Amino acid sequence: MKKIINSPGDVVPEMIDGLVRAYPQYVERIPGTEAVVRSNKSSMDGKVGIVSGGGSGHEPAHPGFVGKGMLSAAVAGQVFTSPTPDQIYEAIKAVNTGRGVFLVIKNYSGDVMNFDMASDMAELDDIPVKSIIVDDDIAVENSLYTQGRRGVAGTVLMHKLVGAAADQGASLEEIEELANKALPHISTIAVALSAATVPEVGKPGFELADDEIEYGVGIHSEPGYRREKIKTSHELAEELVSKIDRELKLDATHRYAILVNGMGATPLMEQYVFSHDLLDELATRKIKPAFMKVGNYMTSIDMAGISLTIFDLIDEKWLDYLNYPVETIAW
Amino acid sequence: MKKIINSPGDVVPEMIDGLVRAYPQYVERIPGTEAVVRSNKSSMDGKVGIVSGGGSGHEPAHPGFVGKGMLSAAVAGQVFTSPTPDQIYEAIKAVNTGRGVFLVIKNYSGDVMNFDMASDMAELDDIPVKSIIVDDDIAVENSLYTQGRRGVAGTVLMHKLVGAAADQGASLEEIEELANKALPHISTIAVALSAATVPEVGKPGFELADDEIEYGVGIHSEPGYRREKIKTSHELAEELVSKIDRELKLDATHRYAILVNGMGATPLMEQYVFSHDLLDELATRKIKPAFMKVGNYMTSIDMAGISLTIFDLIDEKWLDYLNYPVETIAW
Amino acid sequence: MITAEIVDKWMKLFYSKISEQKAYLSELDTPIGDGDHGNNMMRGMQGVEDSLDKLSNPDLKTILKTVAMALISKVGGAAGPLYGTAFLEMAKNCEKTQAPAELFKLALEGIKKRGGATTGDKTMIDVWAPAVAALETDSLSVEKIEAAAAGTKDLVAKKGRASYLGERSVGHLDPGAVSSQYLFESFIEAGGIE
Amino acid sequence: MITAEIVDKWMKLFYSKISEQKAYLSELDTPIGDGDHGNNMMRGMQGVEDSLDKLSNPDLKTILKTVAMALISKVGGAAGPLYGTAFLEMAKNCEKTQAPAELFKLALEGIKKRGGATTGDKTMIDVWAPAVAALETDSLSVEKIEAAAAGTKDLVAKKGRASYLGERSVGHLDPGAVSSQYLFESFIEAGGIE
């Protein structure tokens, strides 16, 4: 493991420290926690607070999305480990201005349980809390009898959506409704060229041969659905689009938002080449995205790979929410 | 080599295609070239045009910085290879609205010569052209008898500066003066953990052992000044700051802008940890930056490593220029 | 009869087992999880140790609650709320009963409620449930616990990260089941069932 | 006497040498440059080939200018403007003289002016300068050119990317000198000095 760090155990506090000191205009640390909150406090007045977070290792998610128009606070756990309820509870308290707090949770047992416990704590303080559990990763078959699907890059679009609605004055109930309505229309699928190395573990989460890729991996080195010899960007685009097509039933009369997300070690060069093939692939289905972003948004430390998120904008307003101006480090 | 590409020879045109189609609101391709120009044409009216560019492989530089308030156009050469004069000439023509065009060139023989030839061509059309040759990389000793220093991440701050001045109506001469005045106050130094792999070459530009780093590498796998066993982030910050200190003579009464730049494969996690140590290191010198950015701005394909740029803001206005709002993909 | 002294001894023993097996637990978590279970438990037990150090002569409720709060605020991930809830349930109920069978049963119910998993889902519950059953018949033994943990190898994961693997989770021990094995072994060693 | 036919033959021979040595030239460019010189020259010579294919019976000036423009618009990097300028200078002056010594001398001056380098800076000039001198005394030979290219090994680079290495550039051949070696060898093979 070759990384620019000090002690592996200090990565999270040092990273949060570096982030808040580099960008004091956007975020500050909630004292005694690894959570960050907007510096622009007045931007939260009279608005529903939006709190997200999860394990670290997904930078710029989640602190990079804290700011006017998007998240109110973000809580960082240890690397790939859900934050603890006490920290989430502090974040909830820090952003509550009386209209309640909405939690954006990625669907992992740990995240769900810790955020749940934090909600319980907040309710004892009479802070109204509602939440959405994002499960956009279609690599895993959905089932009532299992944990269900994972929350991955599509979560960032959810942040954007509910953040914009909150900034425009939506109520906690309206935000919950918006989130519930949008969720089934957001699908993500990834492909990995190499796995992430958790600093405290010191070696990659899985091994891929020099010419192997794996479809459907998660953002914590969770295994995917198929391992293959490396394919061209064009073939990857075909595979990922067809997987999402099966889920969302892509329709030339709909409008779509696209997020091409780099996993951390994949340069923009490759992300743009992939975008070229992706847009060609969508064009064969007569689809031209109404909104698109390409870059590192929900990473997996130093994993090489890419994820594709497609969001079916069945509601007029959703595109406006995506385009709504924000003041964050990383959107 | 494991990359998300099609044919190595097609990387540049496909990448530019992906970029312009993903972000039509910011940029469009100049027909028949690998150059991109602002989509917002009226933002260039009555303003000096700013053109930059160079070899590809530095994404988001340079097309990611095209937009109102920053570059007017950017020309992309083959990977790590200067663009040709005909393409630069097309970009100059595309952005000239009568007040002339300013070129931001990184100090490499190839870039200097090709941009020079393009200026000659433009002068035949009576387009006034001036330029700055950025040489911020202090890893190389400066000398009149050699090529001099390389242009690296500090170039992005130069883009920001002259772009803001142009947007505010500065003349070609004023922009040239600004660039010349600012240049000596921008210093950059890098450290690499691994080298970049040019797609057409297929293997890394140099080899570093599993526990080795190299100080002072360039953005094209040019060798640096020292190879060592891997150090902590804290020690790296010490080394890089002290190198720049020797050059800029850091002074607690001055204001500084900082750019922590990831080389492509280094995750934000490490960049923020490094920022933490950097800010501590500056604090021992009683310096707190007036402006700071952390992220991938001037990359070297998939090189792992980081560069540090410090910009001594001796002129009041420079901070305003850095903070001036822009409409680009990547600033 | 669970006493404050037993809990104190139990936690020390558990801490030392976790320290020894930290790397092994994370390794178990690698093929079917995210490779951090050992680190998570280690961080948690360090927190428990630190918190218990600050108590002098605590009563049973205080010590159980302190363990719970340390685990909840230090472990994170899935294991934190689950182990935390287990101890919280014991703390809540230890004034009514100090019988291991009853307290562990309530703890197990807390785990089930918190995580929504049940027996056979290839989680820590597959150690907790047989352990509670054995406690109820006064037949808890190291062998039974080990067998229960070993038994998770053949199960298909239904909850937690391992569930994303579906059938491919078969053939691997569940890391949370193994850490729970250590928990019960430590409890026995601490004299909890004497 | 340089003629259009000789240039055509010359370029075909140069193209085939570049094709053969593409990987080798990029390899030479790796320790002291950025590893692309072979690719750059290959792209350029493909461009030259394509452009020349479109000409029918060109005169000397047209063919030289076509080569120049193809190199300028296809190679990029440092080599593009330098080789391009060399052929542009020949094109500009080939109506006044067709003597190799004179045309190559003007080309060399163009290279020096464009790049600001001089003899001994470990660049292509260290092949061009001795080649021109030999042409002037009618003594150009493959051996002399090879020796000139080989001689760049001992030099310290002062211009181009290799200059960033300073003393460490010693011990490596200059890639542009080697491609220039091929250029002059092709010229001899094409009958340029007969």
Ligand SMILES: Nc1ncnc2c1ncn2[C@@H]1O[C@H](COP(=O)(O)OP(=O)(O)O)[C@@H](O)[C@H]1O
């Ligand atoms: N819903 C659940 N119910 C019971 N136990 C669970 C559940 N989810 C996960 N676990 C247990 O937690 C263990 C993983 O813990 P850990 O690795 O610390 O957390 P994470 O999965 O968040 O990284 C699993 O091995 C399993 O025993």
Ligand SMILES: Nc1ncnc2c1ncn2[C@@H]1O[C@H](COP(=O)(O)OP(=O)(O)O)[C@@H](O)[C@H]1O
């Ligand atoms: N200023 C210069 N004058 C003459 N030749 C130069 C100069 N700079 C570079 N060269 C030549 O160009 C060669 C490198 O060409 P190439 O690799 O194609 O371009 P780049 O360095 O831009 O990648 C060097 O080996 C050297 O011979």
Ligand SMILES: [Mg+2]
């Ligand atoms: Mg975890």
Ligand SMILES: [Mg+2]
């Ligand atoms: Mg080059």
Ligand SMILES: [Mg+2]
């Ligand atoms: Mg785990």
Ligand SMILES: [Mg+2]
């Ligand atoms: Mg080169």
